[in-house]
Amino acid sequence: MNELNVRAAAAGEYDEVRVLFAGAMMFDSSPTELGRRMFEPERTLVVTDGPDIVGTTQALTRDLSIPGAVVPAAHVTGVGVKATHRRRGIMAQLISRQLREVPEAIAVLWASESGIYGRFGYAAAAWGMSYEIDLHRVGPSNVKTRPGEISELPADGAIKELAPLLQALQERRPGVSGRSDLKWQQHLEDKPDERGGKTARQILVHRDESGTIDGYALWRGKMHWTATGPANEVHLEELVAITPAAYQALWQHVLTLDLAGTLEFGFAAVDEPLQQLVTTPTALNRRVTESLWVRVTDVPRALEQRRYAVAVDLVLDVTDDLIPANTGRFHLTTGETVRCEPTDAPADLSLSTTELGAIYLGGRQLAEFAATGRVIEHTPGALTQATAAFNWPVAPVSLEIF
Numbered sequence: 001m002n003e004l005n006v007r008a009a010a011a012g013e014y015d016e017v018r019v020l021f022a023g024a025m026m027f028d029s030s031p032t033e034l035g036r037r038m039f040e041p042e043r044t045l046v047v048t049d050g051p052d053i054v055g056t057t058q059a060l061t062r063d064l065s066i067p068g069a070v071v072p073a074a075h076v077t078g079v080g081v082k083a084t085h086r087r088r089g090i091m092a093q094l095i096s097r098q099l100r101e102v103p104e105a106i107a108v109l110w111a112s113e114s115g116i117y118g119r120f121g122y123a124a125a126a127w128g129m130s131y132e133i134d135l136h137r138v139g140p141s142n143v144k145t146r147p148g149e150i151s152e153l154p155a156d157g158a159i160k161e162l163a164p165l166l167q168a169l170q171e172r173r174p175g176v177s178g179r180s181d182l183k184w185q186q187h188l189e190d191k192p193d194e195r196g197g198k199t200a201r202q203i204l205v206h207r208d209e210s211g212t213i214d215g216y217a218l219w220r221g222k223m224h225w226t227a228t229g230p231a232n233e234v235h236l237e238e239l240v241a242i243t244p245a246a247y248q249a250l251w252q253h254v255l256t257l258d259l260a261g262t263l264e265f266g267f268a269a270v271d272e273p274l275q276q277l278v279t280t281p282t283a284l285n286r287r288v289t290e291s292l293w294v295r296v297t298d299v300p301r302a303l304e305q306r307r308y309a310v311a312v313d314l315v316l317d318v319t320d321d322l323i324p325a326n327t328g329r330f331h332l333t334t335g336e337t338v339r340c341e342p343t344d345a346p347a348d349l350s351l352s353t354t355e356l357g358a359i360y361l362g363g364r365q366l367a368e369f370a371a372t373g374r375v376i377e378h379t380p381g382a383l384t385q386a387t388a389a390f391n392w393p394v395a396p397v398s399l400e401i402f
């Protein structure tokens with residue numbers, strides 16, 4: 001057996017990296033020109049066995065909305081090890097090195113299996129909600145829609161209309177990843193052989209009375225007929241609305257399509273306002289899903305770059321098995337300005353970077369972790385204060401699996 005080496009990928013290795021990852025995930029992927037243009041070799045690590053790449057991970061350069069800000073976040077993806085080389089510590093080497101090297105203060109990912117990433121200090125930080133809506137039972141919107149107009153937009157030229165709306169959503173809700181122009185092109189690709197029997201994607205937009213686009217929905221249909229009549233499927237891929245009128249009108253439109261029996265949507269938030277707009281919320285058929293995982297790679301920088309729901313003045317005693325600079329006591333003061341600095345003062349709370357990752361987007365409560373001893377309160381009242389401060393009024397949601 002050859003010695004295994006870890007190194008950054010070379011610019012010409014996109015195809016090999018892609019084929020390895022697709023093989024590990026068991027999907028059939030031909031490397032694409034768009035994929036090649038988006039490849040970031042210097043942010044891709046590979047493990048080689050002789051001339052062959054046998055393991056890989058990538059950190060994409062993208063931003064992410066967090067409580068009160070939009071910041072750079074290493075978007076980790078493409079983690080794969082050749083089946084012939086599994087369980088020899090290759091992934092562990094790749095992920096540990098990646099986390100020590102990324103310049104961003106946080107790394108985020110979607111996990112193929114929840115059991116994989118906790119050991120590296122990642123924590124599930126956002127729950128998602130998936131819907132399988134029974135359109136015959138859900139009931140029409142019980143809120144009157146306001147004036148405005150829904151129309152279809154051709155895919156050509158759509159990006160310049162949709163991109164500003166996604167950016168506006170980032171200012172309103174944590175967990176949303178930004179998209180470059182190339183990423184948008186990839187997001188809107190619509191290859192006929194990848195539609196799985198569904199129609200071409202339709203892009204719906206809502207315009208307010210002045211003609212300004214303030215929301216969009218991406219959806220496809222699929223014809224389905226049962227013995228009792230039509231039961232077409234509506235597959236909603238994304239719905240972004242930055243005004244209540246657009247939100248109501250777009251949902252009303254997709255919930256009331258003729259011949260439709262079900263609507264599937266995989267990227268709702270746990271506090272999705274849709275539940276207010278239907279007469280029978282149980283017919284939304286909601287299921288909580290795991291969404292974004294967060295790993296804090298630089299504690300003071302990560303804590304300074306987000307905002308807090310209430311002001312606190314706390315000393316956190318943090319441990320991190322992987323990144324030594326994160327272990328120590330940090331003085332966090334929030335208010336008009338946020339400061340997080342090393343200190344020798346006694347700690348109010350002890351926790352690890354894993355718990356900080358879990359509460360980072362404001363979607364999970366710190367108090368949850370005290371119940372299992374993962375957070376320890378040294379100063380009475382500190383846990384309640386910190387829980388309130390890290391919480392955020394709008395739940396995080398990730399709109400795409402990357």
Ligand SMILES: CC(C)(COP(=O)(O)OP(=O)(O)OC[C@H]1O[C@@H](n2cnc3c(N)ncnc32)[C@H](O)[C@@H]1OP(=O)(O)O)[C@@H](O)C(=O)NCCC(=O)NCCS
Binds near residue numbers: 024082088
């Ligand atoms: C998941 C995968 C990357 C693991 O690679 P690997 O090199 O075999 O992993 P390692 O040998 O470094 O394992 C490190 C630890 O993770 C554990 N682990 C590995 N894969 C796991 C899995 N799928 N679920 C739970 N734990 C897993 C190992 O048991 C090991 O635990 P230990 O430290 O307690 O011994 C690889 O099996 C793979 O490519 N799977 C298919 C693609 C995939 O799921 N990729 C992840 C995309 S998010």
